[in-house]
Amino acid sequence: LILENKSRNTYENAVFTKELVTPKPGETWLLVTSAFHMPRAKALFDKAGFATVPWPVDYRTSGKEGIGLFRDNPADSLQATTMAIREWIGLFAYWLSGRINQPFPGG
Template sequence: MFFYAAKIGWFVLQPLAAILLVVILGLLALALGRARLAAGLIALSVAALAVCSLTPAGLMMMAVLEDRFPRPELPDRVDGIIVLGGAFDTRVARTRGLTELNDAADRVTAGMELARRYPQAKLLFSGGVAALLEEDIPETEAAEVLYIGLGLEQDRLLLDGRARDTFENAVFAKELAEPVAGEVWLLVTSASHMPRAVGCFRVADFPVLPYPVDYRTPSGPALYRPSSTTIRNLEKVHFAIREYLGLVAYRLSGRTDALFPSP
């Protein structure tokens, strides 16, 4: 039930959809003769679109998430590497029969890099079908093709194709990995997603060493300079709001151990 409620709720609350909804309400108010209300709603939508697309608001929102868990110094020994799904375009894979990575590709490539650095470690990829209305293929199908094609030994690869969200990633990864006390498991996911992911693994009682990748924001003064490509500024707001809403929803439902998990 949580999975479906989250998908439907995010469809309405994502920035562009929410702005469009306000515009529609403004036009409806105008049709009903409520000119002042209509003007206010349309002005609000224009202002929101301007802030999202022309300012560094999204960069600053994302940076707070990405800086929460700094990348650690890697230990001498690692027993397993957990890579969370979200890096494959499963619609392309289903319709074209191709393995296609998306903007979060760093999750997959970093996992392979770590697997080569620690040749004794297992690599566990967790990613099922996250689509609501379409029967996309599980990400594990694309991940298996890619990792084996890159030279990873089959007996080192663990695949969880059941997980549909971050909490299920944690629960099913623990079932598959069967970690024992003293083992070191790295958790690889996007830096902005790491707080929520770590919170879920803590609730699942699976100790992991966070290894954030897929950074979307610069550091230093560049953080306050928005991109000249407005859609990239809007994209940052989109992903940041999704993570903040996810943190709240997961905490209220007991899926994370804190509202904003920290190291």
């Protein structure tokens, strides 16, 4: 386990981690981060030229959510919405700045 501790954001984390571990062809590296953050992190590591296998953790839902006005705590819903909007803004901003190749990267 190697931890990079100089970065201030995900872009720097991708660049600094690649420099720190100098991945070699044929090696398999796991990218471990929160599931909600994985699309942006994976896109940044890809753009930095660091091939990784996504390993999402810290899921924010149970997978059993449903649609309905009283199915969830309003505060939890607001927190999840705020987190999603922040990630979408981050994806869009990184795309506009050229740090990722597309605003909504696919698998």
